[in-house]
Amino acid sequence: MAWRGLGGLAGARHRWQASSWGDVVLPVPIAAAARSKVASLSKRAKVNGGRVNGGRLEFLPPQIPTRVERPPEDEGWVHEANLDGYRTQIIIDNGGVRLYSKNGRDWTTKYWPIALAVDLPYRTAILDGEVIVSGEQGASDCPALEAAIWNEPSRLVFVAFDILHLDGRDLGSLPLLQRKQALWQLVEPGLGKIQYSEHFEGSALALFRTVEKIGLNGIISKRADSRYRSGLSNTWLTARADATRIPIWRNKT
Template sequence: MSKRAKVDGGRLEFIPPQMPTLVEQPPESEEWVHEAELDGYRTQIIIDKGGVHLYSKSGRDWTTKYWPIALAVELSCRAAILDGEVIVSGERGTPGSPELEATIWNEPSRLVFVAFDILHLDGRNLAPLPLLQRKQALRQLVEPGVGKIQYSEHFEGDALSVFRAIEKIGLNGVISKRADSRYRSGPSRTWLKARYSRKPISNC
């Protein structure tokens, strides 16, 4: 599969996702921003002349499995590629992965897509832009709030404080991303994943 979005008769191609590298602790440098690690299925939404399609991280078309999300996509654009995660919200709004597979088959109306990146918008390839510019474009397209298509907020500042706060609300960890990084398919050192463990976190 192509690593760049190409248009073929008005159709956009799937872009293999950028994948974070697992680390013990999130980076402390101010060059990084942080997002909650969502416990769901990595998914890409493509909007073009062919309609709305949802793809797994390997490029399989899962539109039929995620049909309530596909029907809910009403964004102010002609064409776009969104990168994100399909989750099922728990009672307090936190993801509950043990429920996800059962929900897909039994209660698909409970599925939610949380968008954290945008790679293409109305004929423009956004992948070479810095992360924060892409996030700004995404936030203008997907307004924060509730609904089936949600925006994933990022956090700046003390990485360990963010890490602890995320753990307290029951999530698994944090994804740290370089604020100035472009989007590149495959394993990446500009996206880092730190998962919570029961071992104390040292400030040293």
């Protein structure tokens, strides 16, 4: 589902804000109990080993956009805001729910409020997205993200922008817009811990200027008909609002 004009961007960015309960810092005993529950789920997945009802889903190295000076203006591209968060992959299977960093490290216990919030009506799935923390203006706040992971994890939100697997089906071979449609039906826009990253089909430059004004890092442009391919890609392009500033998440494991 695309943003309808630039006005849709303002509405979409408010969806990145945490739900009301997510803004509350849980008491230490409750937080510790929640971490313990998530750790047990992750441990159970490891104990079960490589087979859970015929096979356990493995981490898929992410598709990485190529950096460009200007976003593409020709047809056949869709554009999304660069949220300036930590790239994250959610894997759901009979072994439990696991969250991985962009380099494949298991960060489930760090992101335990998100792991506990995953409640999708499917047995298996792989979601690609970013973990963010929203600032006061609704835009993602990268400096606050590191602090929230260690001190206020209840503020963390996962914004999904792609789906790679669903109930035994490899969706990575489908065109991007078909994957986005499947993802939108699974993760409807809202104010929960698992949110949907909307895309924009209009002028890339207009969107770029808008996200720059509201303090986001830039935009990512993707070929509408592209398949998902791990590694550096020329069908995903990123144009930064400030080319001299390196987002923290790009240096994280």
